[in-house]
Amino acid sequence: xxxxxxxxxxxxxxxxxxxxxEHHPEIKAIETASNLESGITIIQSQKPDIVYLDxxxxxxxxxxxxxxxxxxxxxxQIIFTTAYNKYAVEAFKLSAIDYLLKPIDxxxxxxxxxxxxxxxxxxxxxxxxxxxxKAFNQxxxxxxxxEIPKGIIFVSHDEIVLFEADGMYTKVHLENRTTELICKPxxxxxxQLHQLPIFYxxxxxxxxxLKHIKELSxxxxxHLIMSNNKTIPISKDKRDEFMLVIKEVFNT
Numbered sequence: 634x635x636x637x638x639x640x641x642x643x644x645x646x647x648x649x650x651x652x653x654x655e656h657h658p659e660i661k662a663i664e665t666a667s668n669l670e671s672g673i674t675i676i677q678s679q680k681p682d683i684v685y686l687d688x689x690x691x692x693x694x695x696x697x698x699x700x701x702x703x704x705x706x707x708x709x710q711i712i713f714t715t716a717y718n719k720y721a722v723e724a725f726k727l728s729a730i731d732y733l734l735k736p737i738d739x740x741x742x743x744x745x746x747x748x749x750x751x752x753x754x755x756x757x758x759x760x761x762x763x764x765x766x767k768a769f770n771q772x773x774x775x776x777x778x779x780e781i782p783k784g785i786i787f788v789s790h791d792e793i794v795l796f797e798a799d800g801m802y803t804k805v806h807l808e809n810r811t812t813e814l815i816c817k818p819x820x821x822x823x824x825q826l827h828q829l830p831i832f833y834x835x836x837x838x839x840x841x842x843l844k845h846i847k848e849l850s851x852x853x854x855x856h857l858i859m860s861n862n863k864t865i866p867i868s869k870d871k872r873d874e875f876m877l878v879i880k881e882v883f884n885t
Contacts, residue, residue, distance in 0.1 A: 634659050634660045634683070634753065635683075636681055636682065636684070636685065637663075637664045637679070637685070638650055638653075638664070638685045639665075639667075639669060639672035639684065639686050639687055639690075640665075640667070640687035640690070640714065641687065641691060642687075645735070646665045646667070650663050652739065652742055656739065656742070657750075660746075662679075664679055668693065669692075669693040669695060669697065669698060669701065676709070677706070680708075680709075681709055682750075682753045683709060683711075683746070683749045685712050685714055686698065687714050687715070688715045688784065688785070689785070694780075696766075698711070699762055704763075707762065709753075710731075712732065712745050712749060714732070715732055716783065725768075730762065775791075777822075777825070779805055780816065780817070781813055788805075790829065791844060792808045793805060793806070793808070794807060794860055794861050795839055795842060796819055797838060798818070798837070798838040798839070802816055803818060803821070806859075806863065808860070808861075819838070822840055826840070835857065835865060835866070835867040835871050835875055836866050836868045836871070839865050839866075841865055843879075843882055845861070847859060849879070850864075854866065854867075854869075855867040855872050855875075
């Protein structure tokens with residue numbers, strides 16, 4: 634029985650490797666990788682039976698394994714390791730796929746590993762990945778995934794007050810008065826949300842949620858006052874268009 638641990642944190646890799654060596658002697662070989670790309674190289678060359686896959690990693694999330702490997706290449710069991718919030722955990726439960734919440738509990742590790750070992754012996758390939766993908770899509774119907782340094786948070790469209798450009802990053806201002814800095818440019822969110830009429834771009838640096846407009850002020854040029862009291866300018870070339878949008882959306 635061979636295993637592979639993919640995690641960008643060295644401490645997490647070493648700890649999980651130690652736990653497996655101590656509690657699962659039936660796993661004779663344990664490889665490690667610090668990112669998904671090198672992990673895939675090991676998968677293709679070493680053919681592990683079980684892959685312990687972290688989700689919150691730079692460049693490629695563990696969930697993107699479906700995009701980087703063909704479905705026929707996934708002939709191993711996957712156990713995700715994650716510090717995800719409740720929305721992601723809900724997706725795992727909907728797909729019935731195994732996951733371990735960090736910090737990893739020994740009992741949960743044993744349960745998930747024994748289940749994977751049994752599946753390997755019975756030649757039951759882990760087909761729940763497609764179900765997991767569907768579950769995330771289902772959750773995303775009214776949510777957006779925001780990649781933050783510690784992972785991904787899933788936020789309802791209604792919770793977003795506005796997006797603000799910050800160079801090649803974007804500040805996402807939320808209804809609870811918190812702000813998340815996302816390492817994607819504003820144009821990424823403009824393209825992602827362009828079919829949703831509640832989002833409008835009144836200025837090259839802002840994408841606002843029309844539901845969170847508190848006031849339209851015409852002092853010193855037109856600008857919006859949002860529910861979090863942030864003032865957003867309306868570009869001169871957008872003023873007429875914006876008034877048409879307001880009339881259509883709010884039936885004014």
